[in-house]
Amino acid sequence: MIRSIGDIARSDLLLRALVEAVVVGALGGVIGVHIVLRRLPFTVMALTHATFPGVVLAGILGLNLIAGSAAFGVVVVVLLWVVSRRRELDTSTATGVILAGGFATGVLLFSAQSGFDRDLTSYLVGSVLTVSTADVVATAVIASAVVGALVLIGGPLTFSAFDRIGAEAAGVPVVYLDLAVLLLIELALVVSVPTVGIILSVSLLVAPAATARLWVDRIGASMWLAALLGATAGAVGIVISQAAGTAAGATIAVVAGGGFALSVIGSPRHGLLARRRVAARSFAG
């Protein structure tokens, strides 16, 4: 049983898990700022679930699971993008249909193929302890690429998130930026899903960024803080999961969610307690 941080440093397996969780957490924090800003959490949720058939198909065909999920993810991204521009149904309803239908298709394929087993569980809740050095390197490369792309298009991205019509008038290709963001999110999911699983990767892509928003106001600063928070959640989650013997991905998500909960209540400027104090003071004065 591993009980201390020193033990983790001496175990290759845990060290790899730790590095992977930190990189994925930091990446989730950075891209999460744009997800929260553009109100895309439900879209991210749909993306993680609807990509599932791609993983199962890749498994059946004997292809690389990550490649399968990435390829299918692009299909889902385009579908979500097209649906969000149509008017027959509101976007949230259409997103819900895509989420449920895509996920069920994956479950169906999976049950037809071999019955439920361990692989499905590891896909659902992640298996960070089994990552190889090659996985960690691939994660780092993809994470750098995503962050690099975000830095490149960060200006117009932020502009269009705050003032869509103004950005459009200024000649920003708003519709294609929407697509670009979705594709970058999909890339981030490709590396985070094997680590924490489909449902909990949503946590890493939303919670650190939403937490950062409670502490700082500027977009640039919130990206740094969110990256730090995500990386911390990853590291702390791994350490706690080892000490307590709980599933690693789930523990990371609980840590990230706990940080958010504390910030909602206690953040010095935007917390519920601070606001109550301000309200009380203005009432008294």
Place this chain on the structure above:
Amino acid sequence: MRHFFVEPFQYGFMQRALVVSLVIGAVGGIVGSYVVLRRISFFADTLTHTVFPGVAIAFVTGHSLWLGALVAGVASALLFSLATTNRRVDDDAAMAILLTTFFAVGVMVVSRVESYTNDLLVLLFGRVLTVDRADIVSTVAIGAVALCIVGALHKELVFRAFDPEGAEAAGYSPLLLDIALNLAVTLVVVAALQAVGTVLVIALLVTPAATSRLVTRGLGTMIAVGAAVGMAAAYLGLVISFSASVDHGVRLATGATIVVVLTVGFTLVAAATWLRRRPAVAA
């Protein structure tokens, strides 16, 4: 034909599965109509995940799964209201975080148990083929309560959906109406637990009503057609998954089959609507 559509139900377990699926299909279609009208699909999805830790803890400690789900569902709805009183917190970010955190707590609880994988999958995907009489009674009772809630508040819920300011000005509390609808959604999630599991309930709440909305105009017809779509998909999903495994040796998870039938139906209807509207746009 008879072999495909009727004969599966000579077995007791298929009859019980049929009753539970039809009830859930109908209740999901009806309550789901309000979900689609209010555009709270994401909230419904959040509830389907947040009931999971309640179910997991009840499962591990040997309490009633229904009770555990209900407590967790109500707790998450309250926490959501609390978190969004902070204006820096968007509704959808709060939902995503609640959803993942609650779900993660459930996974942590279940992961402490030995036969982890199997239990997790039953809770997530349901086992409609193993429901017993007591399950049927609970499903019907819980579904009936959900229907009573939306039935009693139909006028107010619709008013709130189409004209939130007007409804508030007319003296209806938006908070109380939201809580009532959230409670109804939670009840549907709890009722559907046994049949399709927590992960796929969202399909029963959104897809029948979304399909119905594409083809109907009036509200009453939308709700009725939504219920019919839900029931038809439940029935078709059941016979398809039965026939696949008995006649063709392919195991198809029943809950997932029902959902895929729903999705295919929605896709066909959406495509037909779209094709029919195109000439009008061109003219």
